Every structure is written in C-alpha cells, then in structure tokens.
Amino acid sequence: MRISQSWQPISLRYGDNGHLWLANTDLHALAQDKGTPLYVLDLATLMARCQAYQQCFNAYPGKVQLVYASKALSCVGVLQLMHKLGFAVDVVSGGELLTAFKAGLPGEKIVFHGNNKSRAELLDALMAGTGRIVIDSLDELTRLESLVHDTGLPAEVLLRVVPGIEAHTHEHIKTGQRDTKFGIPSEQVLEAVRRVLKQPRIRFCGLHAHVGSQIFDAEPLAQCAEVLLDLAAHIETQTGTWIDDLNIGGGLGIAYTDSDHPVALEQVAERLIISIQNKCSQLKKPLPRLMLEPGRSLVATAGLTLYSVGTLKEILGVRSIAAVDGGMADNPRPITYGAKYTVDCVNKATEDLTHKYRVVGKFCESGDILLKEAQLPKLDIGDVLVVYATGAYNYSMASNYNRVPRPAMVLVTADQVLDLVARETAEDLLRHDQHLPPDLLK
Numbered sequence: 389m390r391i392s393q394s395w396q397p398i399s400l401r402y403g404d405n406g407h408l409w410l411a412n413t414d415l416h417a418l419a420q421d422k423g424t425p426l427y428v429l430d431l432a433t434l435m436a437r438c439q440a441y442q443q444c445f446n447a448y449p450g451k452v453q454l455v456y457a458s459k460a461l462s463c464v465g466v467l468q469l470m471h472k473l474g475f476a477v478d479v480v481s482g483g484e485l486l487t488a489f490k491a492g493l494p495g496e497k498i499v500f501h502g503n504n505k506s507r508a509e510l511l512d513a514l515m516a517g518t519g520r521i522v523i524d525s526l527d528e529l530t531r532l533e534s535l536v537h538d539t540g541l542p543a544e545v546l547l548r549v550v551p552g553i554e555a556h557t558h559e560h561i562k563t564g565q566r567d568t569k570f571g572i573p574s575e576q577v578l579e580a581v582r583r584v585l586k587q588p589r590i591r592f593c594g595l596h597a598h599v600g601s602q603i604f605d606a607e608p609l610a611q612c613a614e615v616l617l618d619l620a621a622h623i624e625t626q627t628g629t630w631i632d633d634l635n636i637g638g639g640l641g642i643a644y645t646d647s648d649h650p651v652a653l654e655q656v657a658e659r660l661i662i663s664i665q666n667k668c669s670q671l672k673k674p675l676p677r678l679m680l681e682p683g684r685s686l687v688a689t690a691g692l693t694l695y696s697v698g699t700l701k702e703i704l705g706v707r708s709i710a711a712v713d714g715g716m717a718d719n720p721r722p723i724t725y726g727a728k729y730t731v732d733c734v735n736k737a738t739e740d741l742t743h744k745y746r747v748v749g750k751f752c753e754s755g756d757i758l759l760k761e762a763q764l765p766k767l768d769i770g771d772v773l774v775v776y777a778t779g780a781y782n783y784s785m786a787s788n789y790n791r792v793p794r795p796a797m798v799l800v801t802a803d804q805v806l807d808l809v810a811r812e813t814a815e816d817l818l819r820h821d822q823h824l825p826p827d828l829l830k
C-alpha cells in the first residue's frame with residue numbers, strides 16, 4: 389500500500405508494529421477500543437483544508453465570507469471547529485440549524501438554504517436572526533413575506549438563481565442546469581427582486597448559485613460568477629439596486645482514487661478572483677463580498693471509516709468477497725452514485741497486496757458494495773479495513789436501513805482521541821416506535 393495519497397488524511401503514517409496510525413493513534417487499537425464501523429476524523433487535515441481556503445481567498449481584494457456547507461458533515465463538534473476557524477455555516481433544515489446553534493454559531497454566521505423550507509423552518513431562521521436566508525422560489529418568498537409581516541422580524545436574503553451551466557459531474561449532484569429543482573427560474577428572478585425591494589423588513593443582499601458537486605475544473609465556477617454578475621447588472625438597470633453579496637456555492641471536487649484529478653484549490657481561487665475583478669471592472673461596479681460554500685473539499689479527506697472483516701467467501705472461478713460490518717447504511721455513496729473509494733488493511737499495512745477482493749457490506753441489497761475490486765493483502769476474519777475520504781456525505785447521509793444503529797465518530801488530534809458522536813444503540817432505534825393497542829391485535 390501507499391501513503392501520502394491525496395485521499396488520505398495528512399496524519400496517516402506507518403507504525404513500528406506494521407499498523408496504520410493517525411498521528412499518535414494506532415488505528416487498529418482504536419477499532420478494538422471503540423468498535424467498528426467507526427468514523428474517524430483527523431483534526432490536522434480538517435484544519436489544513438480550512439487554512440488553505442482562507443489563504444487562497446485572502447488574495448480577493450474585496451470582503452470574503454467562507455461558509456462551511458454543513459450538509460457534508462454536521463455534528464456539534466465539527467461545527468464548533470468550523471466556527472473557531474472563522475467559517476460561517478450553511479444549513480438546509482431545522483435540524484442543521486439547531487446543530488449550528490448548539491455549536492455556538494451566532495445567527496449572523498448562518499446561511500439558510502433549501503428548496504422547500506417550511507413555514508416553521510423559516511420562522512426558526514427569523515427568530516435566530518439568520519445572517520442570510522437564501523430564497524429558492526416565489527412560493528418560499530410568499531411564506532417569508534407573510535412571516536415577516538406577522539412577526540415584525542427582519543430578514544436578509546439572497547436569491548438562489550439558476551446559472552444555466554452544465555458541470556461535468558454525476559447527474560444526481562448537478563444543479564446549475566436550467567432543468568433543476570433548485571433555484572428561481574430565470575424568468576421569475578426580476579419579479580422576486582421587485583417583491584423583495586417592496587418589503588421594508590426584507591433586505592435584498594445579493595445572488596446565489598451552486599453549479600454542482602465534485603467538480604474537477606475551475607471553469608464552471610468562474611463562469612457561474614460571471615453569469616451572476618451579468619444578472620446583477622441587469623437587475624440594477626431594472627431596479628437601481630446593486631448586490632452586496634455574490635455567493636457562488638460550493639462544489640470543488642476531491643480525489644477518491646488514482647483516476648480522479650481535481651483542479652488545485654489555488655488555481656480555482658486565482659481563476660475566480662480574476663473573473664470577478666474583470667467582470668466588475670467591465671461593468672464598472674464595485675466588488676461584491678464574495679461568499680463560497682465548500683463542503684466536501686473541507687472535510688472529505690479528513691475522514692476515514694474503519695470496518696472489521698466478518699466473512700470471507702470464495703466464489704470459485706468468479707471472485708473473493710470480503711464482507712465488513714458496515715456498508716450502504718453508513719456510506720450510501722457507492723450505491724447512490726457509483727462512487728469509488730480506496731481501501732487498505734490497517735493491521736497489515738506493510739504486507740504485499742497479493743489478493744483481489746470485492747469489499748461488500750452487511751445490508752440486504754446486492755448493490756451494497758463498498759469497493760467492486762480492491763487489491764489487498766490476504767485477509768483473515770477480524771482484520772480491520774480503512775476506507776479513505778469518507779468525511780463528507782457519509783455520516784450525514786447515513787441511515788438505519790435494516791435497523792442497524794449508526795456508527796460512532798471520533799476526532800483524532802496529535803495526542804488525543806475525542807468523541808464527536810456516540811454510537812447509536814438498538815434502544816435509540818426503538819425510541820420512537822409505538823405499540824398498537826392490544827384490542828386491535830386480538
């Protein structure tokens with residue numbers, strides 16, 4: 389196996405005992421101690437990714453607000469870290485909003501997204517003094533207008549628009565094309581702005597767009613910024629109002645395997661900053677505050693998942709199968725998008741990769757395959773496997789399929805292991821079940 393790959397956390401190293409270690413933590417011992425499956429986050433990687441974003445966008449001559457897209461990984465401890473590192477947080481539901489609060493984020497550092505926010509969620513957002521509510525449709529604007537009228541509370545809004553840009557990524561995570569459930573269709577944008585401008589308690593702060601996720605190229609993001617600025621100029625000619633904020637969403641991709649080649653963050657930042665500067669000087673407009681909402685590219689490579697091998701099966705002339713104690717419920721990305729990952733054996737880190745396995749999960753779907761083909765040392769029952777780059781859209785998309793409790797999550801620092809999320813129990817799963825009355829069952 390190889391170390392220092394871009395999908396691995398930066399603290400990963402070989403220990404003298406032939407195991408994989410994360411800083412001063414033996415991952416095999418960690419698996420024995422905390423049980424598997426186990427989500428593990430490397431603090432050093434998380435901090436390095438956050439600092440890289442900050443450094444790259446320091447070059448923007450206007451104001452910048454970096455916003456962590458908490459849908460990638462939301463729990464109190466992670467949001468506490470993001471807050472400490474100077475990030476605002478984007479939430480898309482009442483649950484994510486509450487998590488941000490519990491993590492100590494002040495309302496003004498929260499951006500509220502979602503394509504169908506309920507009245508209750510919008511009310512929570514208003515009561516919380518949410519920094520920016522991102523309006524996604526005229527219906528949602530109607531709900532907000534009525535709430536602002538009823539409560540007297542003010543709202544600061546961005547309008548999410550559809551930039552009409554096709555990003556080359558999986559169909560399920562494209563959002564910039566015209567035919568999408570997200571954003572206000574282009575022909576309704578001016579009406580939305582005019583309605584907002586009529587409301588004394590709703591402030592029109594600017595425009596938002598997000599072209600998709602796992603994007604490997606700077607071009608769609610730069611194009612998105614230019615399209616938004618052209619639209620802002622059109623809005624200004626019609627209404628006399630220029631934008632304060634230009635929010636171009638998240639989406640920068642990461643490498644999960646050898647075949648992924650995402651553009652470097654430095655290049656994206658440089659390309660974006662130049663496009664915005666050029667466009668603003670061409671339009672003779674001041675630079676807006678730049679907002680970016682990275683999720684995956686901040687947390688994915690900080691995360692890994694540890695699994696124990698429980699069953700080894702030889703299908704003669706076909707393949708060898710290694711079944712682990714997790715799978716599609718803790719990592720739904722392979723079955724949902726055909727996502728690919730890289731795996732190693734934690735306790736045989738220095739052994740030769742002599743065997744080919746299909747690594748499957750324990751859930752009742754044939755498609756519950758974590759890796760279709762992995763080159764590994766000869767495995768034995770009880771070996772611990774590590775799947776890399778599972779920090780984003782794993783825990784946050786996990787389910788209780790087959791009534792399997794969700795794994796615990798820990799944070800590994802230079803010298804400590806801290807609990808981020810406790811392992812669910814079967815009792816947790818039963819907590820909301822209600823027994824039917826006995827007379828119905830007679």
Ligand SMILES: Cc1ncc(COP(=O)(O)O)c(C=O)c1O
Pocket residue numbers: 457459460478501598600601602637638639640681682683684685780
């Ligand atoms: C509005 C918005 N912002 C930010 C993100 C984060 O995207 P990523 O995790 O790809 O950076 C998403 C992801 O779906 C999104 O919908």
